[in-house]
Amino acid sequence: MNVIIIGAGLGGLCLAQSLKRAGVGVSVFERDEAPEARRQGYRLHLDADGVAGLRAALPEDRFALFEATSMVPLRYTTILGTDFAIRRRFVTDEYSRTTHHLDAGIATHLNVDRATLREILLLGLEDVVRFGKALTHYESGEDGVTACFNDGSRVRGDLLVGADGAASAVRRQRHPQAPWMDSGARSIYGRLDLDVARRLLPPSALADVFTGAADERKLLLGVGPVIYPMRPELAAAALTPGCTLSPRQDYVGCIIAGRKEHFGDDATLRTLDSVGLQRLAARLLSGWPAPASDVVLAAQPESFFYIEMRSSIPTTFDRPTNVTLLGDAVHTMTPSLGRGANVALRDAASLGQTILTALRSGQPMADALAGYEAEMQRYGFDVVRHSADMGARLLGQDPLPDA
Secondary structure (H helix, E strand, O other): OEEEEEOOOHHHHHHHHHHHHOOOEEEEEEOOOOOOOOOOOOEEEEOHHHHHHHHHHOOHHHHHHHHHOOEOOEEEEEEEOOOOOEEEEEEHHHHOOOHHHHHHOOOOOEEEEHHHHHHHHHOOOOOOEEEOOOEEEEEEEOOEEEEEEOOOOEEEEOEEEEOOOOOOHHHHHHOOOOOEEEEEEEEEEEEEEHHHHHHHOOHHHHOEEEEEEEOOOOOEEEEEEEOOOOOHHHHHHHHOOOOOOOOOOOEEEEEEEEEHHHHOOHHHHOOOOHHHHHHHHHHHOOOOOOOHHHOOOOOOOOOOEEEEEEEEOOOOOOOOOOEEEOHHHOOOOOOOOOOHHHHHHHHHHHHHHHHHHHHHHOOOHHHHHHHHHHHHHHHHHHHHHHHHHHHHHHHOOOOOOOO
16 A cells, blocks of 8 residues: 655644554655744644544654643633623633533643654654655555656555645546635744743733734734743654654744735735734734733744635535545634644544555445545534534634525
8 A cells, every 4th residue: 555645734644653653554745845944823722633643653752752742731722801801711621612522531631842743753754754745646546546746756556635725636537516715714823932921921821721812803912822841952862762842932822813805915915924924913903011022022023924814615525536625625724723733643543554454354445435534524524513603703704605
């Protein structure tokens, strides 16, 4: 069995780790030129789905490295006023619609740095991941599938997995009728040094999973801390001799989000550099009382980037082939619940187990993939709906159309 994975994001790398660990041939192709060629975000919130997916995929020492570099926050999502007074404090499982984890006794919440987690997932995959390889199309037949890349190269395999994000080239060919929508919301991301955050933010914002302050426009300033129990470079030296992780400092990630009308023209926003985006975000919050109005200007000037929020619209796949999808490639969602990475990691764990079970039992792969895709769509699109509902209440996001 040879599996081709398109996309070296968290979901694709988690699947690759699982397959390689089980002795299945796997190759990963990523269109970016290098792991940090494009800004994709800072702090991630991982719940039981994400943690279980990583536990199933990673060797024991790499999972220990993940745990050693993950912050264990207080299990709250807190909503503030612009004066930073607490309006409501949710148990995060209630906020994020993961009370089934509480019922099952597996509820867990971690704040992790996306770049550090991706580095951990890349460890041991140096021989199977190739960067700077953009898929143009694939050719599928009964005897296998061929991935075709923009440099003219072609790679043959038995199964191709699209883990290539919201702009998935695999999805466009595998399921071209899959509907997507502009959510009507926009966001600017940045990052604060921890000492600056301690000076400006209330103590709960440095301890909870996530804290958000909003005004009558449904304009949100959200913050989430990453305080390493062990610095990544020190944890790697202690737990995985021979492997290294990049040095990183504690920080608080921030997001300024709301209706696109507040942000201006998308074409203009795409041309702004980090400092220009910082100034725009600061203007949006300029009417807020201090210290809330000071947060953006106190952040790292080079840390800002802009996101146009998109959402998939729940749909149904046609019959399974030797091409399938996971994560944002099939069910993109806005970050209102903080569950996108968790869904991708759950998909990766489920798909990896599906492939291995089919190989060991002799079950036809198409039949096995049918079960995976049915469950992946049921669960993933359920989270898409919940994310859209919360985004509508929190940010004024456009609702999903009726099914």
